[in-house]
Amino acid sequence: MPEPVASAPRVVCANCGRPAGPMYYRIAGRIACPDCARLIAALMGKNSFAFGPWLMGALAGLGAAVAFACIWALIAKWTGFRGGLIAIFIGVFVSAAVVKGSGGRRGPAMQILAIAISIFGIWLGKGLCASWSFYHLFQPNIEKLNWPPAFAHAYLLVCGFYEMFNPLDLIWYGFAVYDGWRRPRAIRIPIEGPFAQQAQAARGPLQFEAAEFVAPPASAPPPTEPPR
Numbered sequence: 001m002p003e004p005v006a007s008a009p010r011v012v013c014a015n016c017g018r019p020a021g022p023m024y025y026r027i028a029g030r031i032a033c034p035d036c037a038r039l040i041a042a043l044m045g046k047n048s049f050a051f052g053p054w055l056m057g058a059l060a061g062l063g064a065a066v067a068f069a070c071i072w073a074l075i076a077k078w079t080g081f082r083g084g085l086i087a088i089f090i091g092v093f094v095s096a097a098v099v100k101g102s103g104g105r106r107g108p109a110m111q112i113l114a115i116a117i118s119i120f121g122i123w124l125g126k127g128l129c130a131s132w133s134f135y136h137l138f139q140p141n142i143e144k145l146n147w148p149p150a151f152a153h154a155y156l157l158v159c160g161f162y163e164m165f166n167p168l169d170l171i172w173y174g175f176a177v178y179d180g181w182r183r184p185r186a187i188r189i190p191i192e193g194p195f196a197q198q199a200q201a202a203r204g205p206l207q208f209e210a211a212e213f214v215a216p217p218a219s220a221p222p223p224t225e226p227p228r
């Protein structure tokens, strides 16, 4: 006579805390239910390149870069602060916008995108600072050179990066590059399974050793992504 269901062994998902059911997985060595395994597999599916999401990430990142470059120039104009500290925010917000805009895509293509747009944002911010916020600092030289104002503004916008360079800037650029590398990097979490629980109450309360392999991990198909 089998024991009632209440005393059947139960494996609990370490992620969501619900019983895993007759089949379970191991994610980074911890028990996970099939739902959570599918979720993690879908997350890792976003490590691969896709042009549509990449483009959306690029547009979102460019929007953030332009917005923060303008904010930088405004703050510089109001406060007279010439340091590059605000470049840190460009790095962080551009990388976050790239990931968010792409719907959570990750991997090398997204990292290169985030780094490139972060540097573009810093370049633009420096250019706006030179050609607008601190134009008066360059004015004496421009008058000596007899440049027309429109040309002087255009030159400073393009070359502000160089004209306003300060060795300390390298710290901010380094941070922006680091964040562009770190935030969209691919997530790799090992998923093993599926395993089956042995529902034999006669063996007493479940020990994890009581679970057995259904298939060797190499031939086990990965959990499929849920439909979007």
Ligand SMILES: [Zn+2]
Residues within 6 Å of the ligand: 013, 014, 015, 016, 017, 018, 032, 033, 034, 035, 036, 037
């Ligand atoms: Zn779960």
